Amino acid sequence: MKRIKSIIGPLTIILAILLSVLAIFFVLKNDNTLLIHPKGPIAREEFHLMITNILHMLIIIGPTYILLFMVVWKYRAKNLKAETEYDPEKSIGIFGQLIFWTVPSIIVASMAIITWNATHELDPYRPLKSDITPIRIQVVALNWKWLFIYPQQGIATVNFVQFPQSTPVHFSLAADGAPMNSFWIPQLAGQINSMAGMVTPLYVMADGPGVYAGRVAEINGPGYSDMTFVAKSTSKSDFDSWVTSVKQSPHQLTDRTYNELFTPSENNPVTLYSYVEKDLFNKIVLKYMPYMHSNSNNNSKNKSNNNKMDHHHMDHPMDHTMDHPMNHHMDSQ
């Protein structure tokens, strides 16, 4: 009887752990677990990178866990067998310390190489390798909705974006009247910030047809939670017919309608615009450019040393040329 009692305790613990592991497994297997079910090459690579990192860490942390519990169990004060080993002055010497420092160093070195390569390969500024010419979509974060402009097609959408499958999509991200935002389609690619007066690129590609959840991931005010959008990839022909159908839409994006759209609003319905003013995106970005607002004569003098302009604010025409518009003003520090 006593024996059974002593078993019940550990048994419940083991059972509880097993059940939790099972539960975690089922959660991860679920299709809702977006990161584990990537639908495009970028997200897939990013997921693989996570796995690689976990495995690297487990090489060292796995044994350490086992060691921890073994040591704790063996050298408990109640274990009289181990008492003979008790050595209050024992300390791991210089040789052991060297091992302590080198073993994690080797793992970290290996991870560092992987990180360096992966960061370059999965750089959001880097165009995807593909024979198909990328489709360009300009994205503007507004309070609190996403505006997508298709410069090649001359159409625009709100809170909905569609693109052909297996085609690189080149997003150019900016914001207008909104604070710092982050553009995220978990199943296609990791997030990139979209900011006012600045263009950040993001390349993604979808393997096949599908519908993906997208949203803002950086807190940006009361409408933050509902600032979501739907991304849809279809075959090329479906995409073309979709474009034609959008062209029939009664809505047009002109200066006036843009100002209406610009007023903060939450939970905007999907809107399709059959016409978008030319260069709207550039106008939105240049709104925050210092020299565009110049009305004094002396301004021409500082143009030459305006590094903001030189480096990245004007980068819209060139952000696909692999010229890194490194927008960190803090380099000088």
Added chain:
Amino acid sequence: MKNFIFGKLTLDAIPHLWYTIAATVSIIIMMVVSVLFLTKTKRWGWLWHEWLTSTDPKKIGTMYLIFAALMFFRGLIDVGMVWLQQSIAVNSKGYLSADHFQQIFTAHGDIMVFFVTMGIFFGLMNWIIPLQIGARDLAYPFVNSLGLWLTVAGGILINLFFIIGGDFANTGWLATAPLSELEFNPSAGVDYLIWSLQLSGLGSLLAGINFIVTIIKERAPGMTLMKMPLFVWTSFFGMLLIITAFPVLTATTLLLWLDRFFGMHFFTNNFGGNPMMYFNLIWMWGHPEVYILVLPAFGMYSEIVATFSQKKISGYTSMVLAGFTITVLSYLVWLHHFFTMGAGPEVNSFFGIVTMLIAIPSGVQVFNWIFTMYKGKIIFASPMYWFIGFVAIFMLGGITGVFMASPPADFQVHNSLFLVAHFHTMIVGVALFGSFAGITYWFPKIMGFKLNEKLGIRAFWFWLIGFFVSFVPLYLLGFMGAPRRIDRYDASTGWQPLYITAMVGFVIICGGVIIQVYQFIVSIRDRKQNLDTTGDPWNGRTLEWSTPSPPPHYNFAIIPTVTSRDEFWQMKKRGEHPQLQKEYKEYKEYKDIVLPKNTAMGIYISGFAFLFSFAVVWHILWPAVIGLIGTIVCMIILSFDEHREYVLTAAEIAKIEASRVQG
């Protein structure tokens, strides 16, 4: 005229939301009850002379701990409200508006970091560091008192919005620009946040300078740097981080305030301002801050594991080196908080790799902790439970940290609940568990009796299980693409069951907290049974255990001369336990001791600084001027006061010591 007297304050500022009304009422009730209690028991004079104006680091330490405990409950209520909202707000608005919800998690973050965790560490450091290095006092007793009261003033200011204004910042705990700019946030909430951080940040900075000077200058004779206990070392590193990082916080939040108050353009979207600069600056402080929170905890764990394994710490030099490495590296990783901002791959991977480098010294510490237990005799007292729980959680945090250190992987988990889970793993699992371990470990020194062990262990299990039930779902939610800080979501996302699980975890943790409160009550009730008469309840190793519990206000009647690491352990080995020696009673070699007098200046200055901050929040000129002039006048009066100390004569010491030995 109305503008002159009240500034931006209008009748709208009185509480009119259910939760601010509830908080206001409860604050008023608490104040009335404590005033009545103090008046009835005639304790006002006692409170003022014995406690509030005290410059004794032990009393200041106790006050820090009490203050941190109070703030902890505030922070805990915030968590409950956040979880409840997220558990029920599916396809609906829940019971809080987005704005309230955002205010609550912002307050939660600031309170837990600035007032709870740092408060507990300052409390314990005030208590233990002078005792461990064989000093009677900190280098600047007045500055110590001022630091405490500035922190308290900050704490009051962050809670004051309940009563006046009813609005707190809704920006996240770092008030990131440009969301915190006037354009997006015209209410006084962000100003409350800024000035609360200014006050408490100044308090922390002063405390940091104080501890650095104390550790460098006030060590007992013979205690070379490499003979210092590890808690002193890691606290020293933490304080180094404070004095270098907190000025950045002060400057950054001040710039934000200039933007808001004077219409400047540091971090605005327009007029050439640069919001990215705010991210850089705030994280240049923010990342070292993380290590300010965990380094002292590392030191506590080192003390605890050595004591309860009844062995000396393994690889002392290596541990010091690891602490130092972490300190240096923590300055070089701030950019990993915003890989997604679009820096080039060179910059991103540099910061990613430096971040990974921190795993090396962390690993060294874990190995040495484990090998301290190796060939030891481990006593499973409750601090040891917290320690083992910590090591297990810390390694989990290491694995998940690597996700965030690798820029491409970080693109996917940044700003998600995965990130929330990761830093809670570190703050709860390392810093908070460390605080509990440290409090339990040093409690007999502070109060003179041990805490109830059985309840302590029970509380630990509740916390540990609650921790996993609460934060593992968050990791999973991160994988499901759930961003942090959302107040409502769609049912189709499938997030709700996990949010509810996390809420259950929170309830379990609350169970742990209730047990801890009960543990205090029971321990105080049964203190006679757990009395610590020797001053050395755990068979300790460092000098604090050589003093009686609680120590006299001068700490050491005779400053010990240190000859080795773990000096007290060696003393006991040599049979020189100072309190067990027969001669102790007749010890005639006492000398006069100079001790700091009590001073109320810390309270006055903090009071004026508080008035100034409050006035600035509401744009009222006259109290701001009064506050500013008051602060300056206090400083000037203080600078003319040459007699801040008194002498405790040898005869008086002999009397105190004799009475204790007899008693």
Added chain:
Amino acid sequence: MKDNLNLNLNVNVKVNATGEVAEEEDIKAFGFWIYLMTDLIIFAVLFATFCVLRNSTFGGPSGRELFHMPSVLAETLALLISSFTCSLAMIEVHQQRKIPAIAWFAVTFILGAIFLSLEVSEFFELIDKGNNWQRSAFLSSFFTLVATHGLHIFIGLLWMICAMFRIWFRPFSAFHISNLFRLALFWHFLDLVWIFIFTVVYGMGHLL
């Protein structure tokens, strides 16, 4: 620094029974050094923001068009000389001569006040022409950096008034001398910061 202070404290200073006074004042000086380092970090942040925003004029005037070098040079000269006279005052303090010490501090004070008034008049001139801190990020950072230094100078001047009073009314105790020593340190520190401001803000603003 340490030797210097100890040397001076040995002269005719009451040391109490435990002999802890000299040591304690030494500790105060050490803490003050650390405080100055933290202050330096605040200035470093302001310098960094200035350098980042230097060209963010948003169509407004740049430094080259705004700065009036002769007046800046006058400011610099006043501050440099005041640093020198402050040292002279400290020499008198160490020799425990009250009147000359006060006299030199008075000269320092006047020079500091000249500096401050020149700076304030420069500010007013800028604001009058509509180039205030709301004009552009560059001007925000300029005003903040320079005014923060000015605020420090103002605090230093207040401190100096107190110091002169104290020299007049009180004997030179160790406590007292160490206070003056810290004042001098503070003043030299501000001088040093100004040299950086002069170089980075005015010099670079003018040349680059």
